[in-house]
Amino acid sequence: MTDTLLNIRGLKLEGRSDETWNPIINGVDLTLARGEVLGLIGESGAGKSTLGLAAMGFTRDGVRISNGSVEFDGIDLLTASAAVKRGLLGKRIAYVAQSAAASFNPAHRLIDQHVEGPVQHGVMARADSELDGMELYEKLRLPDPESIGFRYPHQVSGGQLQRAMTAMAMACRPDLIIFDEPTTALDVTTQIEVLASIRDIVEQFNTAAIYITHDLAVVAQMADRIKVLLKGDEVETADTRTMLSAPTQEYTKSLWAVRSFERPLKAPVVASAVPVVSVANVDAAYGKAKVLHDVSFDMHEGRTVAVVGESGSGKSTTARCITGLLPPTAGTISFGGEAMPADYRKRSKDQLRQVQMIYQMADTALNPRMSIGEIIARPVQFYLGLTGKEKRARVDALLDQIEMEPSEYYNRLPSELSGGQKQRIGIARALAAEPKFIICDEVTSALDQLVAEGILRLLAKLQDRLGLTYMFITHDLATVRAIADEVVVMKDGRVVEAGPKAEMFKPPHHPYTDLLLSSVPEMDPDWLTNLLQERGVDNIGDAAADKM
């Protein structure tokens, strides 16, 4: 086995919490041949990133390797001295992080960070490395490859930064690159561009890679082989096509099945019905920058309206206008046919009660110092005026509704709950006001697929039971398919297309909707290749979006 590059045997990792060491990875084996791309998938907390870093002989603070071996090209990374490891890192093993925006040093220009590796490792002189960097930028299809390196990270977009980071990883022509969720933070149209660039360059230099992600469709495009992790254990490993067509383990099958949730279609809205919330000709601006242009759409009782678009398209700003946090500069928001004051401070308590929100990051939306009971009781008391036993009974009923045992969770703190449970508390808090209308702002995007599906099912059940109207902000079209009745597509602060879901997923589309739909990765390993051929190299992702 002379072509084995990385050989991990029986690797065990532990993480410290509350003064005790708990297992994160329980004895995983991994081999990687030169030039091979291995996909590593699993939910958050499965230990993917920890394993990825351990493959570089690196552990974060509060994590330790308790057993096993990591051998890179015959060098044992766990026993090697710090100096030997430093000689390998960046030079022969490189890393591409999830958030390029956070992983580039804000104080230095891109090219300075790019040449740091080659110069410090003595691979290339600075001038040569700069030229090489520009070539790499060009290969990764970055705009203005000659000059983009001389910008600071904040002057470059997220998708471009991610490619610049891939270029930086390539700077010393390493044998192995660890990609840690490199496209998770990107919009679908940008993601395609980055995926295509990464795949090309890895192929071109015959670099081996470990590609970590929770997105099955993405890994299907990138990897030769897939390894599935669950809570620190390997579930199964197989080559990509076998894994997709014939997974052997129950867990893998359940991952594959997640995307099957879809609600039945509802009868079309009666034309004469008064919408619960109506957004009419709304313009909005942050300071002088105008961000919404003439946005209009209606939301009817018992319906879910999905508002889709990329980051910066004005989805969340529209939500802020409806809640009154950002008074529109023109247009009206009406509730049940009556116009509401634009500023939330001028709205009556009852008007405020009717519009509630569930947030993307349940972590930051719940006060960490308050118990679950207090969090839910607060709106119960504020809006409904209940106190004492009545209040407690109402909170218990709400916890029942979100399928959490009141006696068990009432006194817990948010930090003691999982991500999905926290999001359920967010739902209960919104329900506590007994609203008619709830804005769900990317409520599932921070969750794993299985957990997210649970949340979507719960929301659907609550809607059926309570007749709620949802405005569902998302950039994930799979979620739209699962839960929406109507869809509003936004781009650059304008509504591009709106209508019932059935129509939206049927051609003909507005070209932008078409681009969005076709950019969602599918579970077919040939999807990316086919799509690129269809669109032509110069017309993918970003570039295509810009032309509209």
Next chain:
Amino acid sequence: MALGLLTLLIVSIVIFVAVNLLPGDFAELILGQGATPEAVAKIREDLGLDQSLVSRYFGWLGGMLTGDLGSSFAQLNFQTNLGGAGGVTVAEQIAPRFANTMFLATVTAIIAVPIAVTLGILAALYRNTVFDRAANILTLSSISSPEFFMAYVLILFLAVLNPILPSLSNIYEGMAFSDRLEKTLLPALTLTLVVTAHMMRMTRAAIINLLASPYIEMARLKGMSPLRVIVKHALPNALAPIINVIALNLAYLITGVVVVEVVFVYPGIGQLFVDSVKIRDIPVVQACCLIFAAAYILLNLTADILSILSNPRLRHPK
């Protein structure tokens, strides 16, 4: 800038009112117990002390704006009693003292700032090691001891037991620079001990605060050495808080060094200030206060500007 000037104006009012609230005035103090009311009234009239507070304030403010700091009460009387002409203006009296204080502050800053920042960097690099703890304990104990105590300890070791440096810092005009520097070293060292801890701890904290950032992890994963990670990747992003603490400490060096000046008999502005308060020489006291306030405001303003310059987001907008 406008804010700085406004602050200075408000400070000038506060100074003026506060100084005039001091019990007793120059006339009473200079004439002593047996003063006749007529004599006190005469001196007050001469000095303009009989006018209302408001008119005196505007007179003083007007003088300040035109660069006239007024005349020192004490010197004025001396001179006229001895038959001399005019008297000594506040500006003449303060100028050499202020220059001395600036000299001491500069010497101290040149010693203390590099030491503090270097120690801070090293403490961050070797955090939680013996070196880190030792540096912390040493600087903390030096900041916790009274200044005069540190001063006498230094005198004991560097002037008495090992006579390397002079214990008296009686510098005067026309002294050679090297002599001046030699005489200033001991008070400067004392002040270094006082201000280093604060700056060092802030440098260490600001750097350690950043070590959990993804870009620091990235630098480590690029195989960069620990020292390079800290100096090249963490320090540039930690400059803003460090600059602010340095500015505060430099301001302290100008305004808060009375005790050290007294111990070493250093003819700085602090001593002049205390002496003037004792005899209610109000023009001098007010001018000193205003200089102190201006020093604080100016240094903080400089720190704000440098902080902005250290932020690439503000230096290179999109």
